[in-house]
Amino acid sequence: MQNTTSSPEGPAGSEGGAADAVNRFSADGASTQQQASTHFGFKTVAEGEKASKVAEVFHSVASRYDVMNDLMSGGLHRIWKAFTIRQADVRSGMKVLDIAGGTGDLARAFAKRAGQTGEVWLTDINESMLRVGRDRLADQGMLLPVSVCDAEKLPFPDAYFDRVSVAFGLRNMTHKEHALAEMRRVLKPGGKLLVLEFSHIARPLAPVYDWYSFNVLPWLGGKVAGDEESYRYLAESIRMHPDQETLAGMMRDAGLSRVRYFNLNAGLVALHEGVRLC
Numbered sequence: 001m002q003n004t005t006s007s008p009e010g011p012a013g014s015e016g017g018a019a020d021a022v023n024r025f026s027a028d029g030a031s032t033q034q035q036a037s038t039h040f041g042f043k044t045v046a047e048g049e050k051a052s053k054v055a056e057v058f059h060s061v062a063s064r065y066d067v068m069n070d071l072m073s074g075g076l077h078r079i080w081k082a083f084t085i086r087q088a089d090v091r092s093g094m095k096v097l098d099i100a101g102g103t104g105d106l107a108r109a110f111a112k113r114a115g116q117t118g119e120v121w122l123t124d125i126n127e128s129m130l131r132v133g134r135d136r137l138a139d140q141g142m143l144l145p146v147s148v149c150d151a152e153k154l155p156f157p158d159a160y161f162d163r164v165s166v167a168f169g170l171r172n173m174t175h176k177e178h179a180l181a182e183m184r185r186v187l188k189p190g191g192k193l194l195v196l197e198f199s200h201i202a203r204p205l206a207p208v209y210d211w212y213s214f215n216v217l218p219w220l221g222g223k224v225a226g227d228e229e230s231y232r233y234l235a236e237s238i239r240m241h242p243d244q245e246t247l248a249g250m251m252r253d254a255g256l257s258r259v260r261y262f263n264l265n266a267g268l269v270a271l272h273e274g275v276r277l278c
Helices: 015-035 047-073 076-088 105-114 127-139 176-186 203-225 228-240 244-253
Strands: 002-005 037-040 043-046 095-099 119-124 146-148 161-167 187-198 257-264 269-275
Touching: 047 076, 047 203, 076 105, 076 161, 076 187, 076 257, 076 269, 095 105, 095 176, 105 119, 105 127, 105 161, 119 127, 127 146, 161 176, 176 187, 176 244, 187 244, 203 228, 244 257, 244 269
Parallel strands: 095 119, 095 161, 119 146, 161 187
Antiparallel strands: 002 257, 037 043, 187 269, 257 269
């Protein structure tokens, strides 16, 4: 594991004029909105379409999500999450927010550490994924608060949580900078954000990794989850995600300090950390 630390034209004069101004403003706004675009894998889509397209992917794969994670990573995702849990250092009584928490792996571990006096929220923008996580936790006797919410507009007060985590979810967000700013907002001073995400693998391994990603992963998705295209998107979304240093810079820009990252498995995955100081 490599531990890398990053340093830180005039007013409307009548009702008709006012209405015309509003209409011009609305038209300009609509035009701007139509022109705004972002990536969905390797495709370019209107910003307003990305969330629904991502939702379709995860509605499709929710029931087989963990099985596919084990197959795709050879079980390594469990090690990556265990490392994240250790770095989070959640203690009794802490308040923790797990964003894009999916099937609840991190939330379950955090809840055990936070204990009866703690408060751990499992959230996801995708209701299908959240339902799987909620039911799985309930089957294990853990009744945690859950919420369908957008990471770019978190429904929590300022400075509420001691820890915020997001594992394999940031790359699917339309405006990552807005999401990071929201995560920083809900952290208490001294609180820590942890971002676990696929990243940029060491260059010598890239050709093999690319072949695996664009041949084996879609094939597995088709055979196991019955959805080849969703896993093709997941492979593409990893390539479009910022590299380690770029993401570290985005976290600093969002107001986080002491930003550092750990490369796991030669950069296949990276865990980024940042602290809200005030």
